[in-house]
Amino acid sequence: MSRIGKAPINVPAGVTITVGKDNLVTVKGPKGELVQAVDTDITISQEDGVVTVQRPTDQKRHRALHGLYRSLINNMVVGVTEGYKLEQELVGVGYRASNQGNTLDLVLGYSHHYVFQLPAEIKVTTTSEKGQTPKIILESIDKQLIGQVAAKIRSLRAPEPYKGKGIKFVGEVLRRKAGKSASKK
DSSP states (O other), X not given: OOHHHHSOEEOOTTOEEEEOGGGEEEEEETTEEEEEEOOTTSEEEEETTEEEEEOSSOOHHHHHHHHHHHHHHHHHHHHHHTOEEEEEEEEXXXXXXXXXXXXXXXXXXXXXXXXXXXXXXXXXXXXXXXXXXXXXXXXXXXXXXXXHHHHXXXXXXXXOTTTOOEEEETTOOOOOOOOOOOOOO
């Protein structure tokens, strides 16, 4: 059995999970509602505030889907109760971030600004305090969407290994390289 797939999902109070036709799972909670289509081979049962995911056989495909859909449903439950928050920092001289609603404006050392329109499901805030690196804070109930948007923002100026300049996640440890050493004559 898949260790992840066989683990039950505890449903907190205030969260309702419904499995509709075509295995469409809907999770409603205090922060919002998320919908995920589940493969028809996977069965989802709910009793006494606990959701379990079962697979029909031990085929490789079914084993893979078993853990996948259990994780996706668990991420939905966590998202509608607590939500997800990602913080990124801009390391570099003159790098700035500002936002107007869901429009993110980035100055990353290029000759132009990057104006990035975020999906409506994501709330963005930017901070720039004196003596601190500018920060971008993303909040959403959808873990998959927030991760995809954060990766896209990071790809605009990925951290380089020599000085560490670029957009990185807060707490991320970068592998640094030594620069050129002076030649001896």
